[in-house]
Amino acid sequence: MFRPDSNRDRTDYSGILIPPDGYRLDRAVGTTYSLDLEALTAVAICLGLSEETDSKLMQNPIGMLNALQKVSDKIVLFCEAGQIKVPTKPTALSILLEKMVVEVALPKDRQLGRYPSFHPKTWVLAYVNADGDKKYRFVVMSRNLTFDRSWDISFVMDSSKNVKQKKKTQPICDFLDYLVTNVHNTSNNAGKKRNLIRGLCADIKDVSFSLDSKIFGEDFEVLPLGIGENAYQMQDDILFCTERGNANSTFNELVVMSPFLSESVIADFNLTDRALSDCKRTLITRRSELGKLKASDVDNFTIYALKDEIIDGEDEISDELADKKKQDIHAKIYLRRKYSDVDLYLGSMNASYSAINKNVEMMLWLGTKNMYLNGNKFLEDIFCGPAGDVKNPFEEVTVADAVLETESDNRDLLEQKIKELCRVKRQAVIQKDSENAGKYKIAVAFSGIESDSTITVSPFNSRQEQTLSEHIEFSELEILQLSEFYEITVRSGDDTIRRIIMIPTSGFPDDRESAAVNSVVKDRTSFVEYIAFALGDDYVASMLEGKQMGESGFFANSSDAMPALYEKMLKTSVEEPERIKDIGYVLKMVTDKDIIPDEFRELYETFCNTLKIRR
Known part of the structure; x- marks a missing residue:
């Protein structure tokens, strides 16, 4: 059960989350202390495409886009404020992660004299099949959503219709109710996030989870700590x-x-x-x-x-x-x-x-x-x-x-500065940059703070950097540099800490997400690749993962691939009509007629009308 040298006892994140055979993700709520945005992308690939989190599709923008499109509105992920890692390779698609992430900043505890931590590592997941049947999964871990290689423990149990013990599910519902209170009105799509969590809570309140274990039988209790009056003491x-x-x-x-x-x-x-x-x-x-x-x-x-x-x-x-x-x-x-x-x-x-x-x-x-x-x-x-x-x-x-930590006490002070900054009321407003056509400027306000030369602020995926003060302005920004993610760098002596924090931002141009999609689906070939992913073409997907696109000839002339995709769409419309709906996303986001032929749009409309798919 606990042997680190046994393949049977070891597992990975993807094995925990991948939907059961024949099912797809319906909705999910996760929690972590620290967050790596690249790891969250890997989870999206796992839940959206049923691929391993270390899949080579992580290096394929088309695969990443397809996965994020499928699940970005189905996942809410909570993390400790100030504990989002700065990506090593930020991409335009990272802005799609904003929809999922909620930072939690707990108030200072007077007795402790410091801030308690939001520290749970959990998932509550709902899966659904083509017939509408749902399965549920509850996950408890010690592992954060990062690529850390430390030794962790995980526990998974699925819903069961063979046992009747829904009272044991109530603490999970209490935990979800607590998470709802941490989705503040300033959060991106706050209403949708709350509704997703409440809907999941309503779904599982009458569900029984089962250990199905010879060792433990059904003797278990879920113990959420620190969530208020319903917390386990x-x-x-x-x-x-x-x-x-x-x-x-x-x-x-x-x-x-x-x-x-x-x-x-x-x-x-x-x-x-x-x-x-x-x-x-x-x-x-x-x-x-x-x-x-x-x-x-x-x-x-x-x-x-x-x-x-x-x-x-x-x-x-x-x-x-x-x-x-x-x-x-x-x-x-x-x-x-x-x-x-x-x-x-x-x-x-x-x-x-x-x-x-x-x-x-x-x-x-x-x-x-x-x-x-x-x-x-x-x-x-x-x-x-x-x-x-x-x-x-x-x-x-x-x-x-005992081995003394090599990190200095100075780093603890820097961490404390980040915690305090995450609890300051802040907002950002985007406007068109009147002095630079096609560019944007952002005005950021941190209420009631004093200037601090040890802290700098930078828009996500931008090299511009400003010293922290109550009012900061950035100009000449490209549309794909507009995000609720902002990079914070804190320096003192030889120590530097870089993190991502979220700042409620208004004024996003309507075509920002479209611009991100167009940065990936930028020609006819990449459009065909996307449709192949959306239709679940295993042959095409395997070629993409094997980096054989240039050699295979399949995409050398994308017009030759169209008849094959039409045939695949017809088959998919009968077997998995939900996949046809996924195609509508890229048709909405990409408007260049040289990329998406008019005849394809007409064909898609015919499929949607026949299948009564809402667009």
């Missing part, structure tokens, strides 16, 4: 309840896997009076976190961390890899055994005070018996055998083995 859970004399807080075995820690949380787990006979406690964390602990905080624990050769694995393999990344644990897992009862918790919550008491998080509880799962069995899995075996990717460590 994790601090009162038997895992953390440490009132003196509270018999519920005792255990025989405890395993805590958490990349980030608070001393107080681990010290509570370490209390002697929580131990039953032959008690065994294990902590798996990062070496960098050990410095937060005193030896007395963990004297009842055996502690493990990943071996250096695992963390630096790509450096060990090759010095020539261009995108080498370290890896460490990022999974959050808690296993507690008391006599024969075993409680397993997994999700986004670190073993830290803020995570347990202040953040918005999503956890899942699973119940089972000692005969199926316990601490020893879990450790044997995660260690790939006995603890002392050479295959074990972890090694025993002590507090004295």
